[in-house]
Amino acid sequence: MPSHGTPPNALRDPTVLITGANSGIGRATAQAVASRGSRVVLAVRNRAAGDAVVDELVGGRDRHVVAQLDLADLDSVRRFADQWTEPIDVLVNNAGVATPRLLRTADGFEMQFGTNHLGHFALTALLLPLVSSRVVTVASQAERAGRLDLDDLNWSRRPFRNSRAYADSKLANVLFTQELTRRLTASRSPVTAYSAHPGLVRTAIYDRPPGTTPTIWDRLVPILGQDPDAGALPVLLAIFGDIAPGSFTGPRHFANMRGGAHVIGLSKQARDHQLAAGLWAASERLTSTQVPA
Template sequence: MNPSSRYAALTGQTVLITGASSGIGRATAVAAADAGARVLLAVRDRNRGAAVAQTLRGGLSEHAVVEVDLADLDSICRGAASVTEPVDILVNNAGVSSPTLQHTADGFEMQFGTNHLGHFAWTALLLPRVRSRIVTVASQAERASRLDLDDVNWARRAYNPARAYADSKMANLLFTFELARRLATANSPVTAFAAHPGLVTTAIYDRDPGTRPGVWDRLVPVLGQSPQAGALPVMLAATGELPAGSFTGPRHLFHMRGGAQVIRASKRARAAGVAQRLWDLSEDMTSIEIVV
């Protein structure tokens, strides 16, 4: 099913998507272009981004590539500065999953640093140009999180890659809900949403030969759905008539596959005090302030 066929037309709108060269990001880019949008593909590899843009409805004459590495604050600043046109919908989709402790260019634990801090900084820098919506791709993996704001870089604890990934997805939700609250308080025309794509067969689950597979690595080949199906909740968050701060996800198999609807986040993900602490920590770690 084409995700664009179920949701509102985007004719005349610009949609900026991180991680748009593969997986859910690429499927969302296809859906947005088919719905009439101009798509800005924010990717690490400009050539891969251009190749994908060429396959979209309208081709490279209609769409554009923005080069950015969300694991590098300098790259984020350069990439954001290169976006000079208004953006109607910002989709924070890119994400990493690492089986070992790795660090970003700025010394942050890779999953928290890329999935949350990278998008926090990216959103902060682009917010003055966003006109309508910010959609951050999160995950129900947040329910396995035990986020420790005193040790987000895993300097004191034995590294648990699955828990670190869940922590980054918890951070995505805490950030989204806090951003939605602040935007509403400021009477901003911009709203914030989160989307859970479900269990999707994408490259994020690829592992080096010899690496011991985790539980999700074993389940994905059996239960995983296509990136096109995973894009359905993202498109619902991007175009649906929803309350600000909504969290969307699949309808079936415990919200792991099939269709799209508004779903519930955990109570921890909606803890306003924790969200405020995370916001302050994120501004401190990135040295970038979000001005709503």
């Protein structure tokens, strides 16, 4: 078995499951993956939107599958995992939210942390026995601004800051990948894990309700943001590239915010093994799931 895992393009008719594949980077990733001959499973909250995207993919409904999944509801995650029994070559944890104010998931978690990290943590834990090749988690270079408080992951005591909460969720994505990589390596699993930073991308995640004060990123994205096809390139590198396990991929240019894809560096805190282990233990407790060894 190659040390970097078996690239999905070396597999016969690989199946790639992508969360949030109905729009933005997830949609662009699904289109690119389907064009390479892979079978795509679109795990989406909005079933109608997923059905519309399937019609755009090479092979259409005869080849690809749409399935209901709401990452902000752990019961939905469990139902999805209970119903899905087929092998998966690559799991792409893509779906994500950014909220302008404090919102809660169905389970009472802060919406960004609960959806972007905990939902995907539980999904990975439940589906990992079916995965044969790779787990790719879409994170962000915003992880550098994260300041995870393991004693208050749910923003119960701290004054809520939407940008910090989003950065915390993205730091959690990267720490999850690093700890998952260590565990997969220790167990000699053939599965490898990667995280990807799409860069500055024009997607609906930056849409804000009327009357909301825009952030600096809300102002910059329409001017400097790249389209979702370009934003998908680092994700595709993580899916198909011959790169070291645990790699963090991102754009090549403009401070890793635009253009192409290559392996980029992680912040010091994203490489903190103790923080990663603490987050892992907290995630298992909060989601009542365990990633199999």
